Amino acid sequence: MNTEFQINLSKTFSTSLINWYEINKRDLPWRDTNNPYVIWLSEIILQQTRVQQGLPYFNKFLKTFPDIEAFANASEQDILKLWQGLGYYSRARNMLVCAKEVVNEHNGQFPPDFNQLLKLKGIGKYTAAAIASFSFKQTVPVLDGNVFRVLSRIYGIENDISETSSHKVFWNKAESLIPHQTPDKFNQAIMEFGALQCVPKSPNCNGCAFKTHCFAYKHGLQDVLPVKKKKVKKKIRHFNYFVIVHDDKVLVKERKTKDIWKGMYDFLLLETPDEQGFDQLMVNQAKFLSDLGNIVTSSSNFKHILTHQTIFAKFFVFSIDSRKDFGVIKRKFDLEEVETIALDTLPISRLMDKYLKKETNYLT
Incomplete structure (x- = not known):
């Protein structure tokens, strides 16, 4: 000093x-x-x-x-x-x-x-x-x-x-x-x-x-002071969301684990170690869902930057024709059923909000 x-x-x-x-x-x-x-x-x-x-x-x-x-x-x-x-x-x-x-x-x-x-x-x-x-x-x-x-x-x-x-x-x-x-x-x-x-x-x-x-x-040290040497190392994560709809209903899940967005709502999520296409995801949740319904659309890749991590997310929309099958999926993955028009009343992350505002014609 x-x-x-x-x-x-x-x-x-x-x-x-x-x-x-x-x-x-x-x-x-x-x-x-x-x-x-x-x-x-x-x-x-x-x-x-x-x-x-x-x-x-x-x-x-x-x-x-x-x-x-x-x-x-x-x-x-x-x-x-x-x-x-x-x-x-x-x-x-x-x-x-x-x-x-x-x-x-x-x-x-x-x-x-x-x-x-x-x-x-x-x-x-x-x-x-x-x-x-x-x-x-x-x-x-x-x-x-x-x-x-x-x-x-x-x-x-x-x-x-x-x-x-x-x-x-x-x-x-x-x-x-x-x-x-x-x-x-x-x-x-x-x-x-x-x-x-x-x-x-x-x-x-x-x-x-x-x-x-x-x-x-x-x-001449305005660009040097204050000294801050430690840099935050960011983690890269890949989220694959499955948006499951039946008539005017959609399945959501409250995030309860000790992770980002605890207490907020999103869709059924599969996190993968790297970016994967739909065919790769077919061996996981997507295979089960495609057996019960039809994929309607998939989104572009959303990039969402947080302080300590960067998330790349894709959204895959499945339409389930059978009410019975919709219930099977709901129980299997412990999801909640809400009306599509009520999505904006739930607490959701900025990532979810960006997606809903950009690519949800199928929900209206």
């Missing part, structure tokens, strides 16, 4: 940053409240989600569940359906558990303490710090990607942010800067500064109030 100008800068950094924030902050609905429920809702939704994408979800959730009691009384399917398209569905399931904990164990009130908030399901150090500082003015720093970037560049912190051991370095730095009287404004300001000014690529250094003190600007 560079120390040559830290003492002078630290005296003015917080004040200057908050002044910048008051002039440049975006008008966002969770900024004008200290209601911990609203702040919790916004922070969980905005984790790994851009504000532009997350804002409609925030508005939708707040309208549907105006308080923590309403949220706690919802069903998991209700939550997952509203969450549909945001990804990281474990966050949604954890929110429901957390809401029930707040209602049943804390009389419907979020605990006003950082360490107590950490004990709630799905609340990590970042979210606990946000609620504690924004709602209860506790002097605890928030650490997200924006904060790592701002502190690393301005103060020359070269610790690898992908290493857990580095977080203590950034925590200590932020904690030394946060003002005791306005921790809420400081935390919002530093995140906003990273989101609008000190952005990952091509930051607006010429218009930056800290450029004369910024270590990265002084040494």
